[in-house]
Amino acid sequence: MTFPVIGVVGGGQLARMMAPPATALGFELRVLAEGEDVSAVAAVATAPIGDYKDLDALLEFSKGLDVMTFDHEHVPTQHLQALLDAGVNVQPGPDALVNAQDKLVMRAAIDRLGLPNPEWSAVNTVDELVAFGERIGWPVVLKTPRGGYDGKGVRMVDSADDALETADWFQAMSPLLAEAKVEFSRELSALVARSPSGESRAWPVVHTIQVDGVCDEVIAPAQNISVEVAAAAEEAALRIANELGVTGVMAAELFETPGVGVGFLINELAMRPHNTGHWTQDGSITSQFEQHLRAVLDLPLGATDALAPVVVMKNFLGGDNQDLFKAFPMALAFEPAAKVHSYGKSVRPGRKIGHVNLVGSSVSDVDSVRQRATAVANIIRDGRKPEQTTLEETA
DSSP, rough: OOOOEEEOOOOHHHHHHHHHHHHHTOOOEEEEEESSSSSGGGGGOOOOBBBBBBBBHHHHHHTTSSSSEEEESSOOHHHHHHHHHHTOBBSSSSHHHHHHHHHHHHHHHHHHHOOOOOOEEEEEHHHHHHHHHHHHOOOOEEOOOSSSSTTEEEEEEOOOHHHHGGHHHHHHHEEEEEEOOOOOEEEEEEEEEEEETTEEEEEEEEEEETTTTTEEEESOTTTTTOOOHHHHHHHHHHHHHHTOOOOEEEEEEEEOOOSSSSSSSEEEEEESSOOGTTTTHHHHHSHHHHHHHHHTOOOOOOOHHHHHHHHEEEEEBBOOOOOOHHHHHHHHOTTOOEEEEEOOOEEEEEEEEEEEEEEEEGGGGHHHHHHHHHHHHHHHSSOOOOOOHHHHHOO
């Protein structure tokens, strides 16, 4: 009896967290790593070093794989097509993945599907950016179509005078994406998975909290969201996945806009396991990481029901504490129900190095669950027990 071999391009924490479900299911996971010290190398037996921008390295890595998938969306589209032409089973394929790689392509696809987009335009020059801002009103958001993540490649432009300071961006890349600044009440995420044969499933819509462009906290399911908006968000994400031919996990990040249109606008897409889905590791019947593996292998998808009325995921970034494990006894004793997921990364200020999941038994417990998850994350980050603080002070 043979079990499949799955290759993951990219050795970050997402690839690392695919390893436990792969082992449980009997699959062999291999990783094309950027270096010997990246997160996933310690979690898999086979992790050759290679550059994802090098087609020869990708072709060499593809040998012996049943399917190739991704830890990130940065593999050049032409390389993905060349892999397909060489007979490699690439999931998701380049026609789908380009919608997560290129924000201009994504915006056009959302328009084509008739789903709620912010007002946007491709702009080739500072003059075109000024014309867009004068037409829709300042401020506007300027984005690089490719390569941006965790708030990188995003710039707020407050006025026509401010737009003059963006010339260096146009010199580096053109066209750029200009968007209306959206007034929203909170950010949401609709996480779904789809297999090549077309089976798809959605997890509950969650509330995401961003700090400096980085996902800081997720509350699952989103509290006080109308049944209609939650259903419409799930339906929109499933439609995107099906219409664009997505395989594996996809996150649709949303702006909630109460009383405007269907109640949300689509912000960005990610076609891989996503930070806003980390709660599923300990809070859902099937985690996003297991589901991604099942999906890209075209296996039946797992149930996506939440295991509790509330689940909180809290990221921890690099801080003053360089010896994370030294803080574990204090952190785990502080909250025995917390599940800590460390990414095996060296500590740098502001670097995403792990997260904490905590399950609550009642919706009324949401504030307490958030405070406790935050306290555990802060103990690991700072290496000391936090003083008693309010949720607002620790978030």
